[in-house]
Amino acid sequence: MNNRLEIKLWLAHRLTGMALGLFVVIHLITMIIVIQGGLSAAEIMERTSSNILVALFYGLFVVAAAMHGSIGLRTVAQEVLNWKGPSLDLVLFIFFALLCVLGVIAIIGLVL
């Protein structure tokens, strides 16, 4: 096991967790406010369309969530499934990249 890598991943998990703390509070408050009366595409697009601040916020949110989620799943896979080594790192790197791509596509759809 590469200890330096493990320390870096632990730190990245904690730092992205701190950033996500702020992002998730904003996201939770927004969801609880907007859910009343149901959601519609027009209503969502009205708030997000051409809004560069929304794009920036959700861009950072997506990358932080992708990183935090992938590192968290890696830890669970190691401890629960006893799956370790390069194959696990590769699978979770692909998962991280997939989340980033899907997240950016979603932001493009909502903002542009």
Added chain:
Amino acid sequence: MNKNRDKKEYWASFIQRWSGVVLALFLPVHFWVLSLALQGGDVLDGFLHWTDIPIVKFAEAGLVGLLAVHLLGGVRILVIEFFRWAEWQSHLVVVAGGGAFACGLLFLLRAF
């Protein structure tokens, strides 16, 4: 091990881990749904209409509760790891559980 299961900290750790796994695996689906906006408002509306079904609203409230419990449980972990231990920190498990339940319930009440 069985003795540990009598402690609320064991269940806090259990819920933190598995809520994280569920949320990480939900992310690709969430991003895919939002990216439907790229295919036009009608396509996204078609999906959003499906979310009006009561059982889906309950599932959404469950996800909001999981997100809130992972957030509050994460704050608890950061406080324990980065600050000197104090007795009040032992109550953060109850704060996380109660706060998450309140968030899920508030979302559900506003969704109907």
